[in-house]
Amino acid sequence: MDFPHGIPVTSKKGIVCKLQKSLYGLKQSPRAWLGRFATSMKKFGDDHAEMQNLQKYLAYEFEMKSLGDLKYFxxxxxxxxxxxxxxxxxxxxxxxxxxxxxxxxxxxxxxxxxxxxxxxxxxxxxxxxxxxxxxxxxxxxxxxxxxxxxxxxxxxxxxxxxxxxxxxxxxxxxxxxxxxxxxxxxxxxxxxxTYVEGYTDTDWAGSVTDRRSTSGSSAEAEYRGMAQGVCKLLWLRRLLRDLGFGPKKPMDLYCDNKAAIVHNPVQHDRTKHVEVDRHFVKEKLDAEIISFPFISSEYQLADxxxxxxxxxxxxxxxxxxxxxxxxxxx
Incomplete structure (x- = not known):
């Protein structure tokens, strides 16, 4: 470690820099802060009636204060x-x-x-x-x-x-x-x-410049959009479960394209990426994690x-x- 500018360098051996307080730049800083904070909180207790005492304790221990309810950020x-x-x-x-x-x-x-x-x-x-x-x-x-x-x-x-x-x-x-x-x-x-509903929709060949879209046809574009929607719902399901509010029934993902709904007998395996999506979505459907009810375009919120x-x-x-x-x- 080099001495900061302005500090005279001596020839004495054993002279080191003493770090008084770490601020930013160290990768382990956030982990150390959270570890100390968790240890301190567990030591003090979690009684709701002692919220005022807790605020005073945190102000003393960590030099922080309560700003009240969030109003602007x-x-x-x-x-x-x-x-x-x-x-x-x-x-x-x-x-x-x-x-x-x-x-x-x-x-x-x-x-x-x-x-x-x-x-x-x-x-x-x-x-x-x-x-x-x-x-x-x-x-x-x-x-x-x-x-x-x-x-x-x-x-x-x-x-x-x-x-x-x-x-x-x-x-x-x-x-x-x-x-x-x-x-x-x-x-x-x-x-x-805490029930979660999703809506999925795609604009097939929507680019007026190169006519690019999600996939090769309207049904496949919707199908790839459904696969992305399933990923989002699975993330929300995992988050709710971690918070103690896991869904007790399949989550609905509404789609306005009947050809893209998974339980339709038409197979969408003409391209490899659609085949991968189909197996992924079908797996979640069979596990009764997701369901795919049809919704008319009139009520499609994703439009x-x-x-x-x-x-x-x-x-x-x-x-x-x-x-x-x-x-x-x-």
């Missing part, structure tokens, strides 16, 4: 009520609209134009690349509490390396939509149960996350996605 606002927890980024949105000068623009009902033709074209007019990337980056962070803009943001983020005026117009449309309801966010309600839908479909899906606006006048 990294641009995310947190509100609690008897119905659940509400997450929004209202201030973040208003600051973004003020920064871009969009406060005076006319609002719009949907974040993306239906049947849009955004792509990379040889005659496109380039725009300010740095500004485009900065705006899209902020919208990506905003989509954590705004799933209603997730699809629109995923589209504009595909052109970060070569944005055009049309792409910038699509970004401005998202900002105009956000002006309608800047206080909209996610409401995590108390439903009285707003995979394609630009009509205003009616879009607005009807927001409430089902758990989106609320607690700042709206009653």
């Amino acid at each position: 990294l641009g995310i606002e947190v509100a609690r009520c008897k119905h659940g927890i509400f997450l929004s980024q209202r201030k973040y949105i208003l600051d973004l609209l003020a920064e871009t000068g969009m406060l005076d623009y006319k609002p719009i009902d949907t974040p993306s134009e239906q049947n849009h033709k955004l792509g990379l074209y040889p005659n496109q007019v380039p725009t300010d690349k740095e500004r485009y990337q900065r705006l899209v980056g902020k919208l990506i962070y905003l989509s954590y509490t705004r799933p209603d803009i997730a699809y629109a943001v995923s589209v504009v983020s595909q052109f970060m390396h070569s944005p055009s005026e049309d792409h910038m117009s699509a970004v401005m449309r998202i900002l105009r939509y956000l002006k309608v309801t800047p206080g909209k966010g996610l409401m995590f309600c108390k439903n009285g149960h 707003v996350l995979t394609k630009a839908v009509s205003t009616t479909v879009f607005l009807n899906s927001l409430d089902k996605l758990g989106m609320r606006d607690i700042f709206a006048p009653t």
